[in-house]
Each structure stands twice: as structure tokens, then as C-alpha cells.
Amino acid sequence: MEKVDIIGGGIAGLALAAVLDPARFDVTIHEQRPELPTVGTTLAMWPGARKALAELGLLEAIKAAGAVLESGALREPSGHPMLAMEGGGLVGVTRPTLLRLLDSAVPSSVRRERHRVADLPPAAGLVVGADGVHSVVRRAAWGAKSSARPTPFIAVRGVVPGRPSTQDVGEYWGRGDIFGVAPAEGGTNWYASFRSDLGPERVDVAEALEVTRQHYSSHSTAVQGVLALATPDISLAQRIWTAPPLSGYARGNVVLLGDAAHAMTPNLGRGACETLVDAVTLGSLLNVLPREEALREYNKARVLKTQRLRLASSLMGRVALAQTMQPVRDGLLKQVGKLVSSRRGRAKTPE
Structure with a gap:
């Protein structure tokens, strides 16, 4: 039995624990939260994530x-549309539901240690950093230069009662801010991002909601209606942090997953998806290959792709949250929207 210590019991840690062969690995999850969270927004499951969930x-x-x-x-x-977007049947699931289902898939043989990890466990086996953007594991193994970096933006989000109208669904791009509205299980998922001095370490949710309402007071009635329903007990607020680029996610007996490896801005909606793919990829490799070979193959499979997504997400964030050249940006989006609409119209016209 090979010992595996998973630091972090979120999406990355639970998914990996669910994949690892219990006949081969002695697994312990170290998680500081006493229980799974009950508040969280909707995560869109892209094809790669759906494939990973199918394997689970x-x-x-x-x-x-x-x-x-x-x-x-x-x-x-x-609220006026600039560019229509097709969801392609993407499935959105709330973070609490995803965590609950992942938790149910973890074998009973996996031990749970409820405590905060300040140092790496003894090097008797594999140590997995699944502890998010502020990863203790990453800093210990990759050094202080790998510490998380704050962005100028905060994210405020939640799920409110009532389904959104199809005329309101989408992202509202303003000058240096965005606001998203989408259907969710049991209500409407919403998220806002804008520049703010709140935090950076801990952001008071009630204060953040008040600041958010003031910030978006001139937006559409749909946006203001959603914010009117938001309360601190069903909302989250935090500074957006990112991880610096890494050329590899494995070093000795240490390996990183998810935000610990490639924390990115939320503008592409791919963070949770790539975390699931990381976990299933690594677990599947460890189940059939010696550790060193499995870690090499994991690096080959995941580093380049996720670092490209991290960069693309950052670039998208700069466009979406631009404070200058915003009229030019919106004009280009409208032109693209007209082109896409025209092509769809021709495609639907019978010959």
C-alpha cells in the first residue's frame, strides 16, 4: 500500500481520492473545514469535465x-445584447452539490483528518497539493516566489430564488466591471466582478453586497432585481487571486492539482472543470504506472494546456474588465454579433 496524503478536501482532493485504487493506495485527506460548504455559485461543466465526471x-x-x-x-x-451566445447544452451545477456528490464517491477506506496543515507531511509517500490558490504545499515545495498574487478585482456571487428570464441571461460588460446572470438549480446564479479596495485577505459579505449594489445601481433592472434578492447568508465575496506560472506540477514526491497548480481568473469558467480533469488524469495514471512515471505523464498531459488556459483567462479578463477603449470593444462585439446572426439566418434559410 502506497501512502498518499491529499492536502485539501475540495473539488480537487475529493475527486482524486475517489479515483485512486483503494487496493493500492492508503489515502488520507487533510481538510481544515469541519464540513462541506452549503453556499456556492453554479459551475458550468465543459466537455472535459463531463468526461471526468463520467469516469467518476x-x-x-x-x-x-x-x-x-x-x-x-x-x-x-x-441589458441590450451585443453578441448572442449558444450554451451548447452546458450543464451548470452548484459547488455545494458538486462537492456533496464527489464526497459520496470517496471510498470508505479513505481517512479524513480535520485540521489546518501548516507544513508538509513526512516524506513517506506522495503528497498532493489540492489546497487552492493559497497552497501551503506549493509554497513549501516551490518556494516563496510561487505565492498567490492578488488582482485588483473582487468577486461577489450567489444564488437567489426565482428562475431568470431568457431575455436577462448572460454577462453584462460595463466599464471595468462585469455582471453575470444564469439559471441554476433552485434559482438564479449571479456573479459580479469589479475593482475594489475591500479585503484583500477577508472580505465582509454584507459590506461587499452593499458596495456591489451601489456599483451596479445604473445597470439594467434585471441586474438590480437580482441584487435586491441577495443576502449575506446566500452570497460569497472574496478578492480574486491567481497563481504564478509553473513549468511543472510535480517535484520529488509532491504534486499539485487544480488552483494550487494553475489558479486563474474566472473569466473562462474553466477553473473547476480543469481541476476535475487534473484529478482524474493523475489518479488514473497513478493506478497503472509507477509513481515517477505517472507524475511525468501527468505533467505532459496537463501543464501546457492549463497554463494556456490560465493565460487566456487573464487576457479575457482584461478585455471584459477594460476601463479604457470600452466603446471600441463594444463596437467590435456588436459587429461580430451581427455577423454571427447573419450567418445563422442564412444557415436556417432553405435552399
């Missing part, structure tokens, strides 16, 4: 619990 045996349960994201639009703050 959870895809059908996710589909049953989640909401299908069919279509939406990039919108002006007024």
Missing part, C-alpha cells in the same frame, strides 16, 4: 441535479 460515475447525478445552460448574450449594462 457521477455524470448522470450531476445532470439530474443541475441546470442546462442553453443560450445567453454578452450585454451592455442596460
Whole structure:
């Protein structure tokens, strides 16, 4: 039995523990939270994540619990659409539901240690950093230069009662801010991001909600209606942090997953998805290959792709949250929207 210490019991840690062969690995999850969270926003499951969930045996349960994201639009703050977007049947599931289902897939043989990890466990086996953007494991193994970096933006989000109108679904791009509205299991998922001095370490949710309402007071009635329903007990607020680029996710007996490896801005909606793919990829390799070979193959499979996504997400964030050249940006989006609409119209016209 090979010893595996997973630091972090979130999406990355639970998914990996669910994949690892209990006949081969002696697994312990170290998690500081006493219980799974009950508040969280909706995560869109892209094809790679859906494949990973299928390998975990959870895809059908996710589909049953989640909401299908069919279509939406990039919108002006007024709500006027600039560019129509097709969801392609993406499935959205709340973070608490995803964590609950992943937790149910973890074998009973896996031990749970409820404590905060300040130092790496003894080097008797594999140590997995699944402890998020502020990863203790990454800093210990890669040094202080790998510490998380704050962005100028905060993220405020939640799920409120009531389904959104199809005319309101999408992202509202303003001058240096965005606001998203989408259907969610049991209500409407919303998220806001803008420059703020709140935090950076801990952001008071009630204060953040008040600041958010003031910031978006000139946006559409749909945005203001969602914010009117938001309360601190069903909302989250935090500074957006990112991890610096890494050329590899394995070093000695230490390996990183998810945000500990490649924390990115949320603008592409791929963070949780790539975390699931990381976990299933690493676990599947460890199940059939010696550790060193499995870690090499994991690096080959995941580093380049996730670092590209990290960069692309950052670039998208700069465009979406631009404070200058915003009229030019919106004009280009409208032109693209007209082109896409024209092509769709021609495609639907019978010959």
C-alpha cells in the first residue's frame, strides 16, 4: 500500500481520492473545514469535465441535479445584447452539490483528518497539493516566489430564488466591471466582478453586497432585481487571486492539482472543470504506472494546456474588465454579433 496524503478536501482532493485504487493506495485527506460548504455559485461543466465526471460515475447525478445552460448574450449594462451566445447544452451545477456528490464517491477506506496543515507531511509517500490558490504545499515545495498574487478585482456571487428570464441571461460588460446572470438549480446564479479596495485577505459579505449594489445601481433592472434578492447568508465575496506560472506540477514526491497548480481568473469558467480533469488524469495514471512515471505523464498531459488556459483567462479578463477603449470593444462585439446572426439566418434559410 502506497501512502498518499491529499492536502485539501475540495473539488480537487475529493475527486482524486475517489479515483485512486483503494487496493493500492492508503489515502488520507487533510481538510481544515469541519464540513462541506452549503453556499456556492453554479459551475458550468465543459466537455472535459463531463468526461471526468463520467469516469467518476457521477455524470448522470450531476445532470439530474443541475441546470442546462442553453443560450445567453454578452450585454451592455442596460441589458441590450451585443453578441448572442449558444450554451451548447452546458450543464451548470452548484459547488455545494458538486462537492456533496464527489464526497459520496470517496471510498470508505479513505481517512479524513480535520485540521489546518501548516507544513508538509513526512516524506513517506506522495503528497498532493489540492489546497487552492493559497497552497501551503506549493509554497513549501516551490518556494516563496510561487505565492498567490492578488488582482485588483473582487468577486461577489450567489444564488437567489426565482428562475431568470431568457431575455436577462448572460454577462453584462460595463466599464471595468462585469455582471453575470444564469439559471441554476433552485434559482438564479449571479456573479459580479469589479475593482475594489475591500479585503484583500477577508472580505465582509454584507459590506461587499452593499458596495456591489451601489456599483451596479445604473445597470439594467434585471441586474438590480437580482441584487435586491441577495443576502449575506446566500452570497460569497472574496478578492480574486491567481497563481504564478509553473513549468511543472510535480517535484520529488509532491504534486499539485487544480488552483494550487494553475489558479486563474474566472473569466473562462474553466477553473473547476480543469481541476476535475487534473484529478482524474493523475489518479488514473497513478493506478497503472509507477509513481515517477505517472507524475511525468501527468505533467505532459496537463501543464501546457492549463497554463494556456490560465493565460487566456487573464487576457479575457482584461478585455471584459477594460476601463479604457470600452466603446471600441463594444463596437467590435456588436459587429461580430451581427455577423454571427447573419450567418445563422442564412444557415436556417432553405435552399
